Amino acid sequence: MWRAVTSVRDPIIAIGSLSLRASTHYLSTLSGTSTTLEYKDYGDPLKVVVKKEVKIPELKKGEVLVQMLAAPVNPADINTIQGVYAIKPQLPSIPGNEGVGEVMAVKEGETDIMMQPGDRVIPRINAMGTWRTHLVASSTDLIKIPSDIGVVEAATIAVNPATAYRMLKDFVPVKSGETVIQNGANSAVGQAVIQIAASLGLKTVNIVRDRPDISKLKQHLSDLGGTIVVTEEELRNSREVKAVPRPMLALNCVSGRSGTELLRQLAPQGTMVTYGGMSRQPVTVPVGALIFNDISFKGFWMTRWNQQHQHHPAREEMLNNLFHLVRSGALQSPDHTTVPFSDYQLALQNAMPSKGMLGKKQILTFKK
Amino acid sequence: MWRAVTSVRDPIIAIGSLSLRASTHYLSTLSGTSTTLEYKDYGDPLKVVVKKEVKIPELKKGEVLVQMLAAPVNPADINTIQGVYAIKPQLPSIPGNEGVGEVMAVKEGETDIMMQPGDRVIPRINAMGTWRTHLVASSTDLIKIPSDIGVVEAATIAVNPATAYRMLKDFVPVKSGETVIQNGANSAVGQAVIQIAASLGLKTVNIVRDRPDISKLKQHLSDLGGTIVVTEEELRNSREVKAVPRPMLALNCVSGRSGTELLRQLAPQGTMVTYGGMSRQPVTVPVGALIFNDISFKGFWMTRWNQQHQHHPAREEMLNNLFHLVRSGALQSPDHTTVPFSDYQLALQNAMPSKGMLGKKQILTFKK
CATH class of the missing domain: 3.40.50.720 (NAD(P)-binding Rossmann-like Domain)
Incomplete structure (x- = not known):
């Protein structure tokens, strides 16, 4: 189901004092758009969440472009959109708190970015807005993860x-x-x-x-x-x-x-x-x-734990231990259904509790 | 209201291999009786608690005879008698978990007893049964306290x-x-x-x-x-x-x-x-x-804390700190009424909550 990430030789492009590392795939989408979900009001996710095309902004110093690969619909995402969660993001907001993506391009700045195109990343910060095909983020707001972890496992490891x-x-x-x-x-x-x-x-x-x-x-x-x-x-x-x-x-x-x-x-x-x-x-x-x-x-x-340990070694240690369990087969991804991102409304519908019970975890998948 | 404890020169009486230190007051009550409250069934304290005369047993090695001076009626005492407390003593049982007494006689044994007639003591162990005029206890089950603390304060310091x-x-x-x-x-x-x-x-x-x-x-x-x-x-x-x-x-x-x-x-x-x-x-x-x-x-x-710290230095440290506060006037005894032990039924009645509220603390006092 998942295309293996092929190792791409990264061309280096010089732009002013900054240099850009990018995958060949990125070069073709350089001036492209990101398909993004968004909500302007709190309410029923099926009503308030809409899809739009957003121009991918130019990378600034220290930023990376990420192509999302998979992002789950967690109960906290639903409650956040409903406006009943402890965190109320400023509106309009891009939903999605968790997911895995692939770095497509890296804009180097004063400090070295320890990421390369082709690297797999998950959000380091809360409420990054993962329900979109592409996102641009500071590399320090992302965590690089091993590339031998299944996409569904990687997309769902950081919360549950x-x-x-x-x-x-x-x-x-x-x-x-x-x-x-x-x-x-x-x-x-x-x-x-x-x-x-x-x-x-x-x-x-x-x-x-x-x-x-x-x-x-x-x-x-x-x-x-x-x-x-x-x-x-x-x-x-x-x-x-x-x-x-x-x-x-x-x-x-x-x-x-x-x-x-x-x-x-x-x-x-x-x-x-x-x-x-x-x-x-x-x-x-x-x-x-x-x-x-x-x-x-x-x-x-x-x-809260993540906020308190955003750059703490305990966080990497935890993720490494969890990835080790995934690799050994001791930790499987939860019961889930993958849903193409274009069918996001189906995923939202299936993610709503029915008679107080939750069905299978809905996982949005993105074409690369 | 309270007779000052007069320092009594202790006569030493040899009995077999043991020696007995006793106050002159004790000598006159040596073969006396203890007026003791007791209950044989759990229930309404006014009904199940009865008074009886019990012969004071002969002191064994390491034991002391204590004349009670004052003992409060705490809510836990009432609940214990009612049979609704977490601790259910074996019946028949002598009620009263707290109080202060004066050592009247000391039976020395293999180990030295660090108590003298005239010393003030409070229970070290739980459910000692303080609602009686005299009790015989192992000296290790008692804590010697300073004699300059008011009797009401000493009788009510260990619980609240x-x-x-x-x-x-x-x-x-x-x-x-x-x-x-x-x-x-x-x-x-x-x-x-x-x-x-x-x-x-x-x-x-x-x-x-x-x-x-x-x-x-x-x-x-x-x-x-x-x-x-x-x-x-x-x-x-x-x-x-x-x-x-x-x-x-x-x-x-x-x-x-x-x-x-x-x-x-x-x-x-x-x-x-x-x-x-x-x-x-x-x-x-x-x-x-x-x-x-x-x-x-x-x-x-x-x-539970007391059980876990029965002989722990933290317990003496706590009591010393509390006595220090009492001496300085920073810690007063709670609102209370003293009731002669012979009127114990009045004290029990007044100690029962009325409309869910507790009145003044009832403190049984004993004639010396």
């Missing part, structure tokens, strides 16, 4: 697997053989939690909502490495759950009643990390869980 | 001021000039929070429930050193509250709606510590407070 990785690393020192429990286990983050936890030797108790094809879903999450998969109804009386060590770490993306059931499973002194509220209900905590069981409640937001 | 002290020290490094916010500010812990915080140079925002004599209560808490005192209704729109630095630490003993209002006042990255649930409602946390504002939620239980 990174969230799973940090939540498993940063809150409770969970050791091999110990248990992590989570709800919304079939979410993109949940699937990454299962796989990363398995690679660390951790047991996982995975809670999902009951549904017609539940046995298929259970099988899928077990195949990913989930130790136990139970429905919310099965949780309390599950012998399997009682047979594993009580978890010190619970990951909550549902909140409401599901969150309360989740925290009841924690060992004394355990921690529940909330990273979502799919039920649209608050987290309700019995007082005794806090006082007598000494349970702690914290939140995690990948966007 | 210690809770306030630890919550101000152990969760968030609050610096002079910064703000701590609390609800239930007129509780015994709340009053201690105000005074200890003031001694540390911290501002306090103190939330109380509206009541007929609210201006008198506000004045009282201001006199104790509270920076701002507001009712729950006044909180959201209080200009005074908006004028102080946003708190990083919130102390919650009410939970329910009051707890939710409290957490809304916290600065991003702040912590709410829950140590009570006077509303009998859970703590309800909007998901955004966890994810986007990065608020943490923890619980505190003095009993």
Whole structure:
């Protein structure tokens, strides 16, 4: 499905005091346009997001031209467009927070740019606006990634697997053989939690909502490495759950009643990390869980972590570890459908939750 | 009201290989009885708690005889008797978790006992059963305290001021000039929070429930050193509250709606510590407070801290600091009424919450 990136010998073009490295492909699109999605008002994504052609601006010092290869539609993108997310971009805004692209041209300046045409890059900054065929950005706002990673995996690594990785690393020192429990286990983050936890030797108790094809879903999450998969109804009386060590770490993306059931499973002194509220209900905590069981409640937001670690070595280290898992086959991309960028409205439609459940991850793909 | 402890020259009596140091007062009660409260079933304290005379047992190696001087009726005592507390003592049980007594006799053994007749002591262990005129305990289960501390202050220092002290020290490094916010500010812990915080140079925002004599209560808490005192209704729109630095630490003993209002006042990255649930409602946390504002939620239980620090130097250090505050006048005993031990039923009655509010702290006093 994906054209292999062919290594192109880069011609060097001198423009004033700056020099430009560009791929031959770039030379043909040098004065071209970028097809860009945009919204001028917050609202229903299907109504407010429109497509337009934008002239690609001339590169300034330190900037690179990126051809997008793939960009997912994450729930936070939808909520941002709806105007109900914690971050409200200035309007008009180009949606899309995540994705992978290929560097097409590099404008060198006073400092060397450590990127070459043909390099794969993902955004270093938040809200870059990845739902467009081409973008021009400062090279320092991008992260160069290995080119042997599949395009879908690269496009979806920075938000969901990174969230799973940090939540498993940063809150409770969970050791091999110990248990992590989570709800919304079939979410993109949940699937990454299962796989990363398995690679660390951790047991996982995975809670999902009951549904017609539940046995298929259970099988899928077990195949990913989930130790136990139970429905919310099965949780309390599950012998399997009682047979594993009580978890010190619970990951909550549902909140409401599901969150309360989740925290009841924690060992004394355990921690529940909330990273979502799919039920649209608050987290309700019995007082005794806090006082007598000494349970702690914290939140995690990948966007804040990234802002705090924009140029921190921990970020590259995390990405390298995740790419290593991808290469070894231990971390697969989430259940997804690729949708050509021209069919973006279909992708938006399919990305909206239906009966409070999310379908397959929609991934916009771009022609090169 | 309180007889000064007169220093008594201790006669030494040899009994076998052990020697006994005793006050002259003790010699007269050597074969006496202890008037003891007891309950055989959990239930309404006014019904299940009965008085009985118990022969004082002979001292064994390392044990001391203590004459109780004063013992408070804390909410946890009431809940323990009702059988609704986290700790369920084996029945029959002697109620009373806190209090101060005077050592009357010491039975020395293989190891030296660092206590003398006339020394003031408080329990080191939980659920010692302080509601009795005399008790015999291992000297290692008691903490010797300075004898220049008022009896009421000594009897009430180990639970409520210690809770306030630890919550101000152990969760968030609050610096002079910064703000701590609390609800239930007129509780015994709340009053201690105000005074200890003031001694540390911290501002306090103190939330109380509206009541007929609210201006008198506000004045009282201001006199104790509270920076701002507001009712729950006044909180959201209080200009005074908006004028102080946003708190990083919130102390919650009410939970329910009051707890939710409290957490809304916290600065991003702040912590709410829950140590009570006077509303009998859970703590309800909007998901955004966890994810986007990065608020943490923890619980505190003095009993657990004490168990974890039973012989830890931090415990003596804390008590010494608190006694220092008492001596300097910076930490007063909570609003209280002393009740002769013989009228214990009156004390129990007055200690029960009325319309969800607690009245003055009831303190049982013992004749010497």
